[in-house]
Amino acid sequence: MRPFEEPGPEQVDISVQIDAFQETWYGQALFNVIDIAIIVAVALLIRWLLHFVIRRTVNQVVTGVKRKQDVSDTQALNAASPLAAVRVVQRTRTLGSVLKNIVNVTIGILVVILVVGTLWPDILGSFTLLSAAIGAGLGFGAQNIVKDALNGMFMVVEDQLGVGDIVDLGHASGIVEEVRIRVTSVRDVNGTLWFVRNGEITRVGNMSQGWARVIIDLAVPYTADVDEVEAAMLGTANEMARSGKWRSRVLEKPEVWGLESVSADAMVIRIVMKVRTSSKDDVARELRMRLKRTLDDMDLTLPSLSSVVLSGFDGVTRVKGAKPPKTEPSPVVERKAPSKRLLRAMRAANTVTGTGSVPTATDDPTPKDTP
Numbered sequence: 001m002r003p004f005e006e007p008g009p010e011q012v013d014i015s016v017q018i019d020a021f022q023e024t025w026y027g028q029a030l031f032n033v034i035d036i037a038i039i040v041a042v043a044l045l046i047r048w049l050l051h052f053v054i055r056r057t058v059n060q061v062v063t064g065v066k067r068k069q070d071v072s073d074t075q076a077l078n079a080a081s082p083l084a085a086v087r088v089v090q091r092t093r094t095l096g097s098v099l100k101n102i103v104n105v106t107i108g109i110l111v112v113i114l115v116v117g118t119l120w121p122d123i124l125g126s127f128t129l130l131s132a133a134i135g136a137g138l139g140f141g142a143q144n145i146v147k148d149a150l151n152g153m154f155m156v157v158e159d160q161l162g163v164g165d166i167v168d169l170g171h172a173s174g175i176v177e178e179v180r181i182r183v184t185s186v187r188d189v190n191g192t193l194w195f196v197r198n199g200e201i202t203r204v205g206n207m208s209q210g211w212a213r214v215i216i217d218l219a220v221p222y223t224a225d226v227d228e229v230e231a232a233m234l235g236t237a238n239e240m241a242r243s244g245k246w247r248s249r250v251l252e253k254p255e256v257w258g259l260e261s262v263s264a265d266a267m268v269i270r271i272v273m274k275v276r277t278s279s280k281d282d283v284a285r286e287l288r289m290r291l292k293r294t295l296d297d298m299d300l301t302l303p304s305l306s307s308v309v310l311s312g313f314d315g316v317t318r319v320k321g322a323k324p325p326k327t328e329p330s331p332v333v334e335r336k337a338p339s340k341r342l343l344r345a346m347r348a349a350n351t352v353t354g355t356g357s358v359p360t361a362t363d364d365p366t367p368k369d370t371p
């Protein structure tokens with residue numbers, strides 16, 4: 001060793017400095033922010049990956065069905081594909097929507113727990129001690145949320161409804177746009193978007209599953225030949241069912257169910273046609289137009305109804321309330337006291353005959369029945 005050798009620079013321990021910086025309040029705040037940012041970034045990445053997998057799976061199923069039916073969009077699929085294929089598409093989209101909501105809720109809960117654990121490491125242990133009391137309180141307050149979630153899961157699993165279905169949920173009716181864990185979004189014919197809680201849905205009327213039936217009641221004059229009218233109606237419906245535009249929408253041959261009612265004003269004949277659910281309204285409008293032209297060719301004029309009785313929902317919205325007819329009360333003859341002239345005549349008669357007392361003006365001159 002050299003006698004005049006200068007000592008080298010001191011070795012700096014970076015880990016010790018980091019630990020010392022972390023002990024300060026601003027160091028703790030900085031590290032907490034970094035941990036929370038990492039947790040949120042990882043959660044968003046996992047959410048994006050799961051949503052990508054779900055969306056990719058749903059698109060593959062829908063694209064496979066469309067390719068198999070050789071169509072390019074969902075509307076064409078509804079008109080051309082078998083009923084089972086349409087149901088597969090609707091059910092797949094519904095399950096994809098529900099799975100996305102489950103992923104969002106699960107990741108959100110995990111992120112909250114991890115962030116709370118990062119900011120207050122000892123709070124989770126204390127929370128465990130209070131879990132029984134908090135769980136009992138949440139049991140009363142969150143029972144509706146649990147009911148909504150379970151009912152929504154059962155509706156999806158049992159295939160009661162799906163995205164794109166036309167349903168009647170009691171509270172609202174229209175097209176299902178989204179099925180979530182707690183609520184179902186339904187858009188009605190006016191464009192109003194209804195959010196119906198799944199726990200409040202006690203019945204589901206699905207008008208998109210399987211098939212639909214067009215029912216038309218046609219009123220004809222009482223003097224018309226029923227057999228001739230029925231044959232003309234059936235021929236018109238069969239011609240429409242065989243036409244190129246409507247052939248794929250009609251599932252079975254039309255049927256005439258016969259005479260539904262007979263009155264002094266008209267006879268009502270019913271004709272039905274089994275069609276696809278997505279084409280019910282279009283088929284019904286076209287069939288009404290063709291039947292009207294057929295009656296015009298037969299020189300039959302539809303009878304005019306003398307009165308219209310509203311029933312069901314139409315009657316409820318239009319009838320304001322019961323209004324009984326107003327009647328005038330029966331006239332009552334008031335009893336009048338006898339005049340002074342009559343009293344003088346009665347006194348004179350009593351004086352001559354020697355009978356009893358003479359009634360005064362306050363006495364009732366009408367005789368009373370004795371018991």
